Amino acid sequence: MHLKSFTRLQHIGGALLLVLVLWQGAILLGGWNESLFPSPARTVQGFSDLLADGTLQRDIVDSLRRFAIGFTSSVVIAMALGLVLGWYRHLWDYLNPxxxxxxxxxxxxxxxxxxxxxxxxxxxxxVIIFIAAFFPVLLSTVSAVITIDPVYLKVAQNFSIRQPQLLMRIVLPAIFPRIANGIHLALGTAWVFLVAGEMVGAQSGLGFLIMDARNNLRADMLMAAIITIGVLGLALDTLVALLEHRIYRIWGIHERGDNA
Incomplete structure (x- = not known):
């Protein structure tokens, strides 16, 4: 586990170094004015200015709070609805179109x-975050329920497990790895549209920060906001992967790629 973490850190460090080299090379070869396309050093100054007055911290907190509310509620509702619609196939046949x-x-x-x-x-x-995350999770859940291995249902029948325990104790753990794929897809999509949603009407958040930096002709702050969005997106995906790994352990699900 530690070796995997160290290797991943090496990959991240190598990728970061490559990006910085290409970025600085583009600045030197392109000859653009740094007020339009900031260099890495100018972007660091933008980060410094945003951190100095607490703007970046406040916008990060507001964006993460919105994302947590919209994304979590969407995933929970989509999974619950997907379990029901996948189980009652005739109802899904009407709603699928x-x-x-x-x-x-x-x-x-x-x-x-x-x-x-x-x-x-x-x-x-x-609402935009909710919509963006809803359909990937719903459709992956419904598909997983419909195509579940009949062995699980036979086991439930042998132990006389009835609803709602059947869906929650047998079906959900059996299909969760496939739902997790939909959750990862929904995460990236919802994070993208969070920024778009904050650009309209919101008075805080990373999307608002992008609009504010653009309106004030602060390309360094704009680039700092873009980098922050990307780093937080990676951090959120890593967090979801860790939660997924923990759920696998709790339910005793064998993960793909494990040698154990």
Whole structure:
């Protein structure tokens, strides 16, 4: 485990060094004004200015809070609904065409109606995060329930396990690895649209910080915000992977790639 962590740190360090070299090379070869395309050193100054007055810390906290509320509620509701719809297949047959029509629509396309129903400010960002995470988790859960190995159901029948224990104690642990794939996909999608949601009406958060930096012609702060969004996205994905690993241990699920 420690060796894997050390190797991953090496990969991250190597990737970071490569990005810095390419970034600085682009600055030297392109000859752009640093007020338009900041160098790594200028971006560090932007980070310093944002940290000095607490702006970056406040925006990170606000974005993570919104994301936690919108993403967690979406995943829980999508998983619960997916379990029910996957189990009652005839009901899903009616609702599936509706889901397939709504799924490809970008959450930001609903923004005029979201603003109409929920107003300007906090709620539109939360709704956009919810929509962005909902369909990947819902569809992966429904698909996993429909295609579950019949052996699990036979075991439940032999032990006379009935609903709702059947779904929660047998079906959910059996299909969770497939749901986890949908959760990882939903995480990236929802994080992207969090920023888009905060650009409209929100008065704080990383999306608002991007708009504010752009309006004030602070490309260094803009780049600092972009880097922060990327790093936090990686951190969130790593956190979800750790939670997933813990759930596997609790339920005794054998992870792919384990030698044990």
């Amino acid at each position: 509706i889901a397939q029509v709504l799924r490809p629509v970008s959450p930001t396309a609903w923004l005029p109606f979201i603003v109409l129903f929920f107003g300007i400010g906090e709620l539109p960002a939360l």
